[in-house]
Amino acid sequence: MTDTKERILDTAERLFGERGYSQTSLRNIIAEAGVNLAAVHYYFRSKEALLESVFLRRAESANRERMEMLDRCEREAGDNPPDLRNVIEAFVAPAFHTAYNPARGGPVFQTLVGRLYAEGGILPRIVVAHFLPLLNRFGSALTRALPDLPREELFWRVHFAMGATAQALRGTKDWDVFGSPSRDGEEAAELIMERLMNFLEAAFRAPVTVRSDRNTLRRGSSK
Secondary structure, eight states, rough: OOOOHHHHHHHHHHHHHHOTTTTHHHHHHHHHHOOHHHHHHHHHHHHHHHHHHHHHHHHHHHHHHHHHHHHHHHHHHHHOOHHHHHHHHHHHHHHHHHHHHHTTTHHHHHHHHHHHHHOOSHHHHHHHHHHHHHHHHHHHHHHSSTTTTOOHHHHHHHHHHHHHHHHHTTTTTGGGGOOOOSSSSSHHHHHHHHHHHHHHHHHHSOEEEESSSSSOEEEEEOO
16 A cells, blocks of 8 residues: 555544544545645545545454454354354454554544444445445344344344444543543453443343333343
8 A cells, every 4th residue: 555545544534533524524634644635536536435445444354353253153153043242242342453453543443433423324334335244144143142032123232232332432531521430451442342242232132122002012032
């Protein structure tokens, strides 16, 4: 990768994370990267394609790790349903390995993921365009791990789990008013990840209680 292309990616990653995608213009990026607009168009064609490249640069290695961990989880299960905790860990752990490792993006990518998830819109398009096979694999694994959970309920729990994961990846810096933990670095990452996995496992295993009409609750359980 050329120095110019790398500099554009690094600058865009930082600015998109700090300001958000919608509030960051190509002119902001070229001014801070010290390049001209022609260079951005040459390498990336558009602002959206630039963001896509920024995201894929970090996410693809995490997703390869996810698939390797899920493969191992399913091999260990054999003909039995995969262990729910292992499925959750296969999805969550690689994201933390990326977000808390300076060599793989570290805090800059950590901030970007949280910002993009909060902004909505473009991140789901990138995920669907590039990671649908991976999402389908995890969806199938969760279905086997939770055979009694209705499909619609599984959809909502996955949706909420994605939000909780994105928030956890951002760390606690947004909530200092409540007194954030003093730990930082790898120790903090491991503790946050463990707490997140405990939370998600409990959420996926929670009894199903949904309103079927205005006056009636339909109750069930997942095992």
